[in-house]
Amino acid sequence: MRDGEHSRDRLLEAATAEFAAVGIAGARVDRIAEAASVNKAQMYRWYASKDDLFDAVFAQHLDRIVDRVPLTPNDLPGYVVALYDSYLDAPELVRLASWFRLERAPTGDLLATHGDRWSYKLDLIAEAQAAGTIVTGITPADVYALLISIAGTWSPISATFTATEQESAAQHEARRAVLRGVVERALVGGG
């Protein structure tokens, strides 16, 4: 029983690495089973298909994808900088979310099929707008979308240039300063 649980943990860990690297269509279940030293027949008893295995991996990481960095409505620059750092620390989470967008949820709300993941954040933003610490005239959903997008300027899915841990500390500090200034000017209210 214990052994089975450990096998399952190893399987999900190997599947996370494989799906983050090559996506759902690109993933090979044989490769995952081998990397996890799990018997293929056992794997198929737990997850009937590659899609089921991806669903399990995505569900397992959803909290880390969405809530890894707590939203601090009275410190939006700090929030965006913390997101920048989180993308640097865990690029596999951004890649999983991006494969999910491309392969599973081509339009609309990314997490429409995963319950209500945003609304408490939107409430926090609305409160901060009422208190004057976030600019008004932009819906809370749009403020949130902008924060995520600005934070992802150099993310692992960037359309221009990704940040990596191989770069210098000074490079990262410069980007953090840019993010702080942009968010301060664009979204922080007069108080």
Added chain:
Amino acid sequence: MRDGEHSRDRLLEAATAEFAAVGIAGARVDRIAEAASVNKAQMYRWYASKDDLFDAVFAQHLDRIVDRVPLTPNDLPGYVVALYDSYLDAPELVRLASWFRLERAPTGDLLATHGDRWSYKLDLIAEAQAAGTIVTGITPADVYALLISIAGTWSPISATFTATEQESAAQHEARRAVLRGVVERALVGGG
């Protein structure tokens, strides 16, 4: 000869649709050949592999991906709004670029292997910074990365919510106004 050219055009068109929809690993060359009514043997004479076919599709669309919207350094809000509209009009281009990022260019400059595609834009930004119409203290490369990222807030690869042509004109106009305000406050200089 003419006929061959038309076949090749049809093949690239079918391949664009297939790669944009499902990516490189997910694409099936049989499905592409069938959709284009092109003989498979002929297809393999032109493109020896699925990867070669993707390279041809990506190269064919690269100008539209990178230069579809001309950068207007003295009207950054207008530039970002035009990008928003272009993502709405041609989601397949954003999806091709995103598959390319995920499947081919996991880190660094997205187009490092595709010649010098950015530097004339960075020169335009540097000139506008010198003239005072774009804020200083941010490198031209970072200004450009921010513009692309902000414009893509509701793009087909958005981590939150994608814009679609099915939404109301008022919805799109509201987002354009948000983008104009954000870019004006964050990146436009005093003149």
